[in-house]
Amino acid sequence: ETGVTxxxxxxxxxxxxxxxxxxxxxxxxxxxxxYQQALGQGxxxxxxxxxxxxxGRGNFPPRFSGLQFPNYSSxxxxxxxxxxxxxxxxxxxxxxxxxxxxxxxxxxxxxVT
Amino acid sequence: xxxxxxxxxxxxxxxxxxxxxxxxxxTSDQSYGLFWYKQPSSGEMxxxxxxxxxxxxxxxxxxxxxNFQKARKSANLVISASQxxxxxxxxxxxxxGGKLIFGQGTELxxxx
Numbered sequence: 001e002t003g004v005t006x007x008x009x010x011x012x013x014x015x016x017x018x019x020x021x022x023x024x025x026x027x028x029x030x031x032x033x034x035y036q037q038a039l040g041q042g043x044x045x046x047x048x049x050x051x052x053x054x055x056g057r058g059n060f061p062p063r064f065s066g067l068q069f070p071n072y073s074s075x076x077x078x079x080x081x082x083x084x085x086x087x088x089x090x091x092x093x094x095x096x097x098x099x100x101x102x103x104x105x106x107x108x109x110x111x112v113t
Numbered sequence: 114x115x116x117x118x119x120x121x122x123x124x125x126x127x128x129x130x131x132x133x134x135x136x137x138x139x140t141s142d143q144s145y146g147l148f149w150y151k152q153p154s155s156g157e158m159x160x161x162x163x164x165x166x167x168x169x170x171x172x173x174x175x176x177x178x179x180n181f182q183k184a185r186k187s188a189n190l191v192i193s194a195s196q197x198x199x200x201x202x203x204x205x206x207x208x209x210g211g212k213l214i215f216g217q218g219t220e221l222x223x224x225x
Contacts, residue, residue: 033212042117042204042215043158056211088156092213100146100208104158 002027004093004105012111013081021076021108023091029103030096031055032074034066037088037107049074078110086112115140115209117216124221126195133180134190134219136205142166147188148206148213149179151199158204164188195223 005024013019025032031050035043045058049068063079072093078085088109092102116139126132138147149161164172164179172179180189192199200223205216 031211035213040218042218043213045212045214048211058212090156090158092158100211100213101160101163102213103160104150107156109156 004091004103006089006091006105006108008108009106010109010111012113015081015083015112017081018077018079019081019110021078021089021091021110023074023076023093023105025072025074025091025093026103028095029093030072031094032068032072033092033094033102034074034076035090035092036060036085037090038084039087043090046076081112083112086110115142115207115214117205117207117214119205119216119219121219122217124219125224126192126221127224128197129194131191131193132195132221134192134203134205134221136188136190136216138186138188138205138207140186140207140209142209146208147179147181148208149177149188149190150204150206150215152202152204152218154201161203162190192221197223197225199223 033048034046037043047057048055052068065077067075088107090107091105094102118137145166147164151159162174162177176193178191202218207214
């Protein structure tokens with residue numbers, strides 16, 4: 001059984017640029033959630049995707065957007081990057097009917113300069 | 114609003130001793146669960162233990178146990194016989210509507 005994977009591991013971008021982060025869910029999981037974790041803080045829920053549709057969103061502006069593909073992998077896109085977007089971005093997947101039991105990937109560390 | 118509070122930003126414990134990490138929660142749900150996750154410096158979130166609000170017994174998983182006091186709305190994590198590899202951030206988490214609500218975390222350092 002393959003766990004949740006994320007790419008890239010690290011990324012450095014300049015303010016104003018756009019970035020795409022990728023996540024492959026664990027086998028059998030059709031729900032993907034994204035979290036932003038600023039340094040020294042707990043993760044904050046960005047949004048969740050279920051069957052290719054957004055299924056809940058946290059308090060993040062529209063420049064944070066996502067996609068889910070038929071194989072349940074997912075992308076997180078952030079436009080017009082700001083310095084405060086520097087964080088660890090975590091992806092978590094869950095199986096049908098068990099979205100409270102989420103399995104996390106290793107994260108992508110984004111630095112915006 | 115659902116909220117998780119961890120009041121200990123950092124904790125130290127001597128190797129082989131037990132340590133308790135505090136967590137209080139605020140929820141309007143009648144039935145709910147609480148998790149604890151460990152996050153080493155590598156960044157990955159590792160599931161440790163789960164407690165359901167209607168579970169009659171406190172949850173245990175190896176060296177981890179949960180001191181669940183429903184009336185006080187607390188769900189403290191107890192780690193027995195601490196090991197150097199236990200040094201990490203620990204998060205108390207409440208699932209709500211498909212999303213996970215995290216506390217601020219407690220950084221545990223185990224001294225040799």
